[in-house]
């Protein structure tokens with residue numbers, strides 16, 4: 001049979017099939033989120049373009065310098081003129097081209113006048129020059145007028161053949177917007193040349209005496225150029241890697257957060273297939289992204305990319321990005337919300353940027369630091385990238401450098417004087433740390449609690465069973481930092497219900513005899529589950545929430561070819577029971593045997609996963625994958641033979657009427673469509689046990705009926721466990737029903753059995769022929785037919801019941817079981833008098849399952865309120881307030897005894913359940929005298945006593961034992 005558990009693949013073929021399916025899923029997800037994938041692959045183009053722009057800007061600033069060029073035939077700089085003072089950086093206006101001292105001498109004044117007139121290309125106006133008599137005056141002026149003049153000349157006219165002069169400049173070299181100003185060349189030398197020239201001319205007495213001085217730099221090879229890649233590249237390439245980094249953390253945490261990974265594990269997914277599929281996919285993306293980075297770098301003609309070997313540069317980027325992916329894998333184990341991935345990415349980027357900055361300053365890759373520093377520093381991948389880019393940039397820093405070839409990768413990089421680490425060493429580091437991240441990712445993934453709070457022990461890998469696959473899959477709950485505390489065992493409670501007790505006996509008998517009943521699919525043997533509560537170690541103390549007993553010993557058999565319906569109010573423990581059966585949460589006590597395999601044994605659990613299908617309470621779907629793709633994926637994980645997957649998926653989609661929407665993304669499905677897809681996934685692979693947790697939630701009535709048909713048909717050859725809040729669904733589908741409340745099975749049996757046992761009795765609907773033709777009464781007035789009164793009277797007299805519901809067309813009576821023997825005569829008489837009463841129709845049926853459910857839930861609430869001894873305040877219409885135990889029905893009011901009412905008065909309290917299922921007072925009956933046969937002192941029970949003792953402010957109500965009162969059917 002195709003898809004039957006026997007035909008399912010296992011071992012290596014299954015691993016490879018799961019890997020292929022998951023790889024395809026990753027590919028599809030990437031294809032569907034094109035923008036993210038585009039960024040992962042091509043963001044390097046943008047960043048390399050930015051680096052290119054920065055490099056061009058710096059080149060243009062350095063254009064005036066020949067330092068970065070080969071100068072073979074240097075050009076002389078002839079007679080540099082005195083520049084206008086405005087060219088000085090940071091000059092303050094008004095400014096002077098130069099100031100001078102020695103103004104007492106006519107010869108000196110002539111010299112200065114000539115300097116100004118003969119300045120090459122630009123005679124200097126007198127307004128731009130300022131004269132002083134002495135050097136001291138110049139200094140005083142310079143001191144009080146800083147930055148108003150770039151240079152000063154000090155002349156001393158000693159004798160006819162001797163004129164001395166001095167030169168003063170502000171020698172501090174300054175930068176402005178990337179431009180460098182050297183005052184020696186810009187101001188001092190032109191001033192010096194002009195002064196000497198004019199002094200010489202004056203002394204010789206020839207104003208046209210030729211005095212030509214020129215300056216020429218040495219011929220030199222090009223010096224180090226500025227490498228944008230070496231300096232700012234590390235940050236930019238880190239930014240490129242961050243796209244994949246954030247995307248990867250986001251994808252892994254989303255699968256965890258949405259419980260998709262858990263759903264796949266439940267279907268039998270191997271962890272190894274999961275990790276390898278992500279690693280392979282990201283490896284390919286990283287490979288392409290690195291390739292594009294290098295190609296874009298070459299396209300923009302960077303020496304870094306052109307002169308270093310292609311293989312060397314490509315391998316560096318590939319290993320770095322892969323390393324960052326490994327780092328992302330590891331960090332994702334600590335993150336539970338996918339929305340945090342951007343924050344984590346940003347934080348890593350900032351830290352990386354700063355540590356790269358530190359690396360650029362030479363820490364710790366130099367002789368002065370020990371290996372320990374280098375070891376610790378190299379654990380963070382951005383640091384290794386910064387060092388590698390520095391080495392590669394230095395290796396191509398001048399046009400003479402040929403870069404690092406593949407063969408030379410193990411040697412010291414050119415221009416790396418210290419030679420602490422080679423490119424090859426960096427590769428080895430990147431590979432080694434990647435392996436460390438990957439192993440840590442798997443380790444942390446196992447020991448950090450998953451979305452269900454379950455984790456493996458810290459040293460799980462030391463257990464031999466883990467490696468042999470036998471017994472090493474023990475799991476624990478709570479965080480690894482939890483304080484140790486023992487879980488108190490839940491008290492053993494003997495079931496009140498005979499059927500539940502009987503079921504327990506049968507299971508125990510079969511268990512003790514070691515008989516495996518071939519008709520039983522699942523045997524639940526005293527299943528108990530206690531959530532340990534959270535116990536976290538704070539700064540100084542251990543904060544603790546108490547353990548919670550969610551299942552308190554469940555004994556039940558689920559038969560083959562049958563549907564067992566588990567009902568119960570919210571929080572009853574249904575999902576917990578299912579999670580125990582599917583291995584999502586570890587059991588605290590007891591066991592479950594599914595087709596002979598124990599849920600407590602790892603080997604058993606892996607066998608069970610092959611034969612169960614689960615439709616979880618909440619849809620666990622990828623919004624970007626279509627219905628068909630979901631079924632293909634889960635069928636592959638389950639191990640269906642590849643040849644049959646397409647046809648099986650098609651059939652499943654057909655069954656749940658999703659054929660037309662098969663190619664639509666699940667994200668655009670309606671709530672009902674998603675549930676149907678979840679049901680189809682649960683049924684795929686022909687599982688022998690199907691667990692459906694509220695499968696029809698959100699479906700319209702037509703679709704729901706259709707899904708009921710599917711479930712009904714699916715019963716053949718398998719056992720189905722269904723939980724639902726729809727009583728109609730339970731009534732229609734179930735072969736047996738178990739109602740749970742507060743972690744215990746309260747009743748078990750067929751729908752009819754439960755109704756007759758726990759329902760209030762029979763429901764009689766009496767319709768009246770004249771009702772619908774009657775004239776509409778004035779607003780607010782109840783319509784009362786004379787015949788209706790007679791019928792009410794008839795029911796009251798014969799059966800002592802009043803209508804539960806009434807309107808102009810019908811009356812509804814609830815008749816208790818103890819009146820059963822009167823019913824035959826009663827209804828035959830009623831039928832005989834139909835005409836007299838104007839009755840058109842009489843219907844008699846059992847009370848509904850909903851009523852059974854409500855009764856059981858209320859009973860459970862009463863029990864727990866009684867056990868806890870909680871009390872509430874009842875305020876009577878007379879204004880008196882009395883304190884009564886939660887759930888008390890008949891309450892005597894103390895202090896109301898008088899001559900008329902010797903025993904006092906009492907009220908009946910009506911209880912309702914609030915949204916959380918807790919009992920709350922809905923109202924109370926009018927005050928009635930307490931019957932004389934009631935002995936108040938004897939009627940108070942232990943629970944009541946506890947409740948009464950709790951309050952001191954209000955009058956304590958006296959609880960009256962139900963059984964001592966005459967029958968009352970009003971509620």
Ligand SMILES: Nc1ncnc2c1ncn2[C@@H]1O[C@H](COP(=O)(O)OP(=O)(O)OP(=O)(O)O)[C@@H](O)[C@H]1O
Nearest residue numbers: 453531548550568569570571572573574575576577
């Ligand atoms: N991981 C957990 N840690 C602590 N308590 C839990 C945990 N999971 C469930 N519980 C508690 O166990 C009780 C049973 O929960 P469960 O989900 O089994 O109820 P349910 O019957 O499926 O309810 P519903 O009908 O609302 O789905 C609840 O009180 C719930 O708060």
